[in-house]
Amino acid sequence: MGFTDADWSAIGLTIKLASVVTLLLLLIGTPIAWWLARTRSAWKGPIGAIVALPLVLPPTVLGFYLLLVMGPEGPIGQLTQWLGIGLLPFTFWGLVVASLFYSLPFVVQPIQNAFEAIGDRPFEVAATLRANAWGQFFTVAIPLAKPGFITASILGFAHTVGEFGVVLMIGGNIPEETRVISVQIYDHVESLEYTQAHWLAGGMVVFSFVVLLALYTFNRNRSSSASNGSSMRFGG
Amino acid sequence: MLSKTSIDVRFNLKRSGFSLNVDVSIPGQGVTVIFGHSGSGKTSLLRCIAGLEKSPQGYLSVHGAVWQEGKRVIPTHKRPLGYVFQEASLFDHLTAQGNLNYAIKRSSDTVTSNEVEHIISLLGLSKVLDRFPSQLSGGERQRVAIARALLVKPKLLLMDEPLASLDVARKQEILPYLESLKQALNIPIIYVSHSPDEVARLADHIVALDQGNVVANGPMNEILSDLNFPLRLGEDTGVVLEGDVVERDTQWHLMRVQFGADKGTLNPVNSSLWVRDSGCALDKPVRVRILARDVSLALEHHENTSILNVLPGSVVEIASDVDDGMDLVKIDVGSTIILARISKRSVTHLELVANKQVWVQIKSAALVQ
Numbered sequence: 046m047g048f049t050d051a052d053w054s055a056i057g058l059t060i061k062l063a064s065v066v067t068l069l070l071l072l073i074g075t076p077i078a079w080w081l082a083r084t085r086s087a088w089k090g091p092i093g094a095i096v097a098l099p100l101v102l103p104p105t106v107l108g109f110y111l112l113l114v115m116g117p118e119g120p121i122g123q124l125t126q127w128l129g130i131g132l133l134p135f136t137f138w139g140l141v142v143a144s145l146f147y148s149l150p151f152v153v154q155p156i157q158n159a160f161e162a163i164g165d166r167p168f169e170v171a172a173t174l175r176a177n178a179w180g181q182f183f184t185v186a187i188p189l190a191k192p193g194f195i196t197a198s199i200l201g202f203a204h205t206v207g208e209f210g211v212v213l214m215i216g217g218n219i220p221e222e223t224r225v226i227s228v229q230i231y232d233h234v235e236s237l238e239y240t241q242a243h244w245l246a247g248g249m250v251v252f253s254f255v256v257l258l259a260l261y262t263f264n265r266n267r268s269s270s271a272s273n274g275s276s277m278r279f280g281g
Numbered sequence: 282m283l284s285k286t287s288i289d290v291r292f293n294l295k296r297s298g299f300s301l302n303v304d305v306s307i308p309g310q311g312v313t314v315i316f317g318h319s320g321s322g323k324t325s326l327l328r329c330i331a332g333l334e335k336s337p338q339g340y341l342s343v344h345g346a347v348w349q350e351g352k353r354v355i356p357t358h359k360r361p362l363g364y365v366f367q368e369a370s371l372f373d374h375l376t377a378q379g380n381l382n383y384a385i386k387r388s389s390d391t392v393t394s395n396e397v398e399h400i401i402s403l404l405g406l407s408k409v410l411d412r413f414p415s416q417l418s419g420g421e422r423q424r425v426a427i428a429r430a431l432l433v434k435p436k437l438l439l440m441d442e443p444l445a446s447l448d449v450a451r452k453q454e455i456l457p458y459l460e461s462l463k464q465a466l467n468i469p470i471i472y473v474s475h476s477p478d479e480v481a482r483l484a485d486h487i488v489a490l491d492q493g494n495v496v497a498n499g500p501m502n503e504i505l506s507d508l509n510f511p512l513r514l515g516e517d518t519g520v521v522l523e524g525d526v527v528e529r530d531t532q533w534h535l536m537r538v539q540f541g542a543d544k545g546t547l548n549p550v551n552s553s554l555w556v557r558d559s560g561c562a563l564d565k566p567v568r569v570r571i572l573a574r575d576v577s578l579a580l581e582h583h584e585n586t587s588i589l590n591v592l593p594g595s596v597v598e599i600a601s602d603v604d605d606g607m608d609l610v611k612i613d614v615g616s617t618i619i620l621a622r623i624s625k626r627s628v629t630h631l632e633l634v635a636n637k638q639v640w641v642q643i644k645s646a647a648l649v650q
Contacts, residue, residue, distance in 0.1 A: 166370050169333050172357040173364035174433055175387035180358075184383070188374040 055229035063205040066144040074152040082160035108214025143215040152201040159193020291340040301493040311485035322493040323473040332357040363435030369422035371414040378410040384432035420451035477517035506618040508600035519572035534558040541616025552616035568650040573622035590643040
C-alpha cells in the first residue's frame with residue numbers, strides 16, 4: 046500500500062500552494078510587520094486586529110466572504126474579469142489569494158515581534174553612522190530579525206498545508222487544481238477508504254510534529270546561545 | 282549670530298515632569314563636558330544635538346553650518362557627527378571588523394587604509410577584529426564603538442557617558458585611549474558625564490546642567506575654581522592645573538610640573554609642583570588635579586614637613602562648603618588658583634580674610650594625564 050496517484054497529486058499541489066503562499070506572504074507581511082512594529086499611529090490597533098482576525102474566525106466565514114468578493118459580482122471578481130484573468134474561485138490562484146489572508150497572522154506576527162525586540166537603539170546607531178531609512182531597514186532590521194523570518198516561514202508554510210475550510214469554500218475539489226491533502230483525506234473518508242486516509246492523515250501528523258520540533262529546537266538553541274553571550278549590548 | 286568657530290545650541294524640550302532649556306555657545310574645538318547629576322538633561326541635550334530627539338523650536342549650528350532651525354532639520358544620518366552611546370550598542374550580527382566597515386562604507390569622506398590602521402591601533406583593537414560583540418569584553422566593545430564612531434570621519438564627536446556602564450578597571454582601561462584621542466583628533470568633542478574624575482581628565486570647557494537648565498558655562502579652570510559653582514561636588518571639589526613636565530628627579534622618583542600662563546617669567550618655586558614620576562616624557566603637557574580636601578593652609582612656612590609642595594599665596598575669597606563645618610578658600614598662588622577645603626574653626630583661628638598671605642600646603646597632587 047502507499048499513496049495513490051491522486052494522493053501524490055494532492056501532495057504536490059499542497060507543497061506548491063504552501064510554497065507560493067509563504068513566499069508571497071514574506072513579501073507582503075514584512076512591510077506590514079515593519080509598520081506595525083514601528084508606528085505610533087492610532088491605526089496600529091485596528092490594523093493589528095484585522096491582521097489577527099483569521100486566528101479566531103471560522104475558516105468558512107473567511108471563505109464565504111472571499112467567495113463573494115472574488116465572485117462575478119464582487120469587486121475583486123470584477124477586477125479580475127476586467128483584467129482578462131477570469132474568476133478566481135475554484136482555481137489554484139483563487140486558493141493562493143484565500144490562503145494569503147488565512148495565513149497572514151502566522152507570518153506577520155513573528156516578524157513583527159522580532160522587529161519590536163530590536164528596539165530603537167540599533168536604528169539610532171545606524172542613523173549616526175549615516176544609514177538612511179532604507180539602509181537601516183536592510184542592514185539592521187532584516188539581519189537582526191532573521192529568527193523571526195525563519196519562524197514566520199515555518200508557521201506560514203505549515204498553516205497553509207493544514208487549511209481545509211477555506212479550501213472547500215473557495216477551491217472546491219478539483220484534481221490538479223484545488224484538491225489539496227486535507228480535501229483528499231476528506232474524500233477518502235467519505236468513500237470509506239480508511240487505509241488511504243490513514244496514510245495521508247498519519248503523514249500530516251508526522252509532518253506537523255517534525256516542523257514544530259524543528260521550530261522549538263531552533264528557538265531553544267537561539268535563546269540559550271543568546272544567554273551565553275554577554276548581556277547589555279542594546280540594553281538600557 | 283552665525284559663528285564659524287563655535288557650536289551654538291538652543292533647545293527647548295518639554296517632557297512629562299521634565300523640561301530642557303538650553304541656550305549656549307560652546308567652543309568649536311577641544312572637549313566640552315556637559316556635566317550634571319543624573320536626570321539633569323545631559324543625555325537629552327546630546328540627543329537633541331545629534332537629531333535623535335526632536336525639539337521643534339530648536340536651533341543648532343556647528344562651525345557655521347546650520348543643522349537645525351526650528352522645523353528645518355537636517356536628519357541625523359546627514360549630519361557629519363559621530364556618536365558613542367552609553368552602552369557600546371554594537372551590531373550583534375556583525376564582527377568588530379564588520380561594525381567598523383559599516384562606518385567606513387558610509388563615511389562622508391574616503392577613509393584610507395592608513396587612517397583605518399591608525400584608529401585601530403589608537404584604540405588597541407587589532408587583536409579582536411574578527412570577534413563578534415558577544416565575544417568581546419565590555420571595555421573592548423566600547424573601544425570598538427568609539428573606533429566605529431571615528432571612522433565615519435565626523436566633524437563633531439558626541440559621547441554619552443561612554444564609561445558609565447563599565448566597572449572601575451574597564452574605565453581605567455579606556456580613559457588613556459580617550460586622552461590620546463583628544464590629542465590625536467582635531468575635532469570638537471562633546472562629552473556627557475557626571476564624573477568629576479572624567480571632567481578633570483578630559484574637559485577643556487564645561488557646561489553644567491541642573492534640572493534642564495544651564496547653570497554654568499565656561500573654561501574648565503574657571504568653572505572648577507568658582508566657589509559659587511552651583512553643582513556642589515563635596516569631596517570631589519578641586520582644581521585642575523595644566524602644565525608641562527620640566528624636570529625629573531630620578532633619585533626620588535619625582536617630576537616637577539610647571540604651570541601658569543607665562544612660564545618664563547614666573548618664579549619656578551611658586552609655579553611648579555613635584556608629583557610622582559609617571560614616566561612620561563619631559564616637556565609633555567600634563568594635567569595635575571588638586572582636590573580641595575588635600576590642601577591645607579598655614580600662616581608660617583614649615584621647613585620640617587612631609588608635604589612636598591608648599592606655595593605662597595593670598596586668599597581671594599572664602600565661601601561655605603556643603604558640609605556645615607567646612608569652608609572653601611580660594612587662593613591665588615601667583616600663577617594660578619587653588620582651592621582649599623578647611624574647617625570653619627581653622628578659618629576663624631587663622632583669621633583668614635581676603636588678601637591675607639598664606640602658605641598653601643598641598644598634601645597630594647595627582648597627575649591625571
